[in-house]
Ligand SMILES: NC(=O)C1=CN([C@@H]2O[C@H](COP(=O)(O)OP(=O)(O)OC[C@H]3O[C@@H](n4cnc5c(N)ncnc54)[C@H](O)[C@@H]3O)[C@@H](O)[C@H]2O)C=CC1
């Protein structure tokens with residue numbers, strides 16, 4: 001007869017039996033609660049030098065992370081990794097655009113030069129309600145004036161130039177450093193529907209409308225967010241491991257990225273190890289995340305090469321077919337536990353990438369040793385994800401596709417996926433759609449509250465305390481049988497509605 005602690009298994013024992021477990025296969029046994037839910041701290045690190053206040057990262061995928069997602073993730077205290085399935089200047093622009101945002105807004109301010117034809121800017125249903133006229137015709141330049149769509153609608157001569165018709169009242173711009181409350185009171189006191197945000201040198205970089213402010217105010221209150229030393233949102237970007245990616249990285253560093261993610265399904269390669277060393281040598285101040293890995297020896301190689309963070313997961317993503325196509329990968333719970341065990345010895349944070357579809361999966365990933373979770377499908381149906389909503393069988397959906405799907409591969413990154421000489425394309429991902437989930441500014445805070453409740457049940461008041469419970473085998477867990485998994489879900493009802501908040 002063992003001690004009382006012999007109820008359930010410690011993680012070391014559970015994960016050393018030759019099974020590849022995923023999140024749904026395992027369940028934690030509750031422990032002892034001596035603090036309220038709100039005492040749980042989810043602050044963490046993405047990589048050695050990137051602190052976050054929530055453990056959430058958006059995937060570098062072209063249906064997940066562009067500038068709106070990256071700004072909103074940072075505003076929530078997480079971080080977004082901008083994908084690289086597009087030309088370098090465009091990726092750098094997405095990074096700049098995310099970093100120039102002050103509040104996480106959905107609008108895309110339109111900047112034009114004074115000599116643009118007014119009709120070109122407003123004629124058509126898809127045209128913006130407002131055009132800002134700047135010296136250079138782009139953002140980051142001095143504001144000369146603005147034209148509202150409503151002004152143009154009442155105009156007799158539609159051939160005039162913007163400069164002939166723009167308004168140039170003073171007070172249209174406020175300093176970029178203003179927060180939401182200050183912007184809100186400016187809008188109120190001046191009776192305006194929008195303000196421009198200008199840098200110290202007087203260059204206008206963003207616009208905030210009253211509608212934007214009202215929208216953000218209707219969500220749970222934002223904290224300070226993930227702000228870098230430059231006072232702007234921290235933003236990450238993905239690159240590959242080819243020669244051309246070195247030039248891409250140079251542009252991204254100029255655009256102000258705070259971390260680079262080397263994007264590969266199998267990161268333990270000569271290409272990636274050389275790239276890690278190159279990044280560390282060339283940009284010693286820049287954190288580099290390597291991956292993906294799922295084994296201790298893969299992780300050890302990348303740690304020795306100098307990574308500041310490790311991305312874990314192979315074939316676990318919702319759109320991934322790697323395990324089917326290549327017969328390689330690992331159950332995500334086992335992968336996270338194993339890699340985190342070795343990474344912890346070097347103080348390298350682990351990102352659990354893929355396979356997150358509910359708050360319980362996030363709790364499992366974090367408690368099994370991850371410092372953050374990276375999510376694709378969980379975020380792809382949000383208003384902040386790229387792309388427009390469509391309807392499928394009466395449901396509002398957004399497109400979501402794997403970066404190794406044929407469609408994503410042929411979008412212009414053939415070389416990256418096929419090798420320079422390969423002729424045959426084999427997909428390792430699918431194209432699909434996910435349901436509309438509204439704004440991440442709403443559902444991520446609620447999800448974090450659910451995660452805190454999970455931590456509380458385990459008696460873990462922080463990620464660090466969860467990891468201590470794990471390593472000391474105080475945390476007890478078990479594998480669930482198929483029937484136990486069914487029992488753990490909703491079952492036996494004729495119909496039901498699932499609404500979490
Ligand atoms: N997490 C996962 O389970 C998976 C993720 N994906 C995603 O799909 C995308 C594509 O992934 P991969 O196919 O792994 O792309 P990849 O670019 O890492 O690899 C493609 C092929 O190119 C080779 N390669 C890399 N650098 C090279 C260089 N410098 N010279 C010559 N050859 C080089 C690789 O060894 C590999 O055979 C990524 O966004 C990845 O995150 C794809 C499959 C699985």
Ligand SMILES: O=c1[nH]c(=O)c2[nH+]cn([C@@H]3O[C@H](COP(=O)(O)O)[C@@H](O)[C@H]3O)c2[nH]1
Pocket residue numbers: 059060061265292313315316317318319320321322323353354355356374375376377378401402403404405428429430
């Ligand atoms: O096998 C794959 N083929 C693909 O085409 C593909 N695209 C993305 N990814 C990986 O899946 C992660 C997102 O997974 P989730 O939707 O489950 O969050 C992402 O973060 C990636 O790690 C892919 N894996």
Ligand SMILES: [K+]
Pocket residue numbers: 315316317318319320321322
């Ligand atoms: K999969």
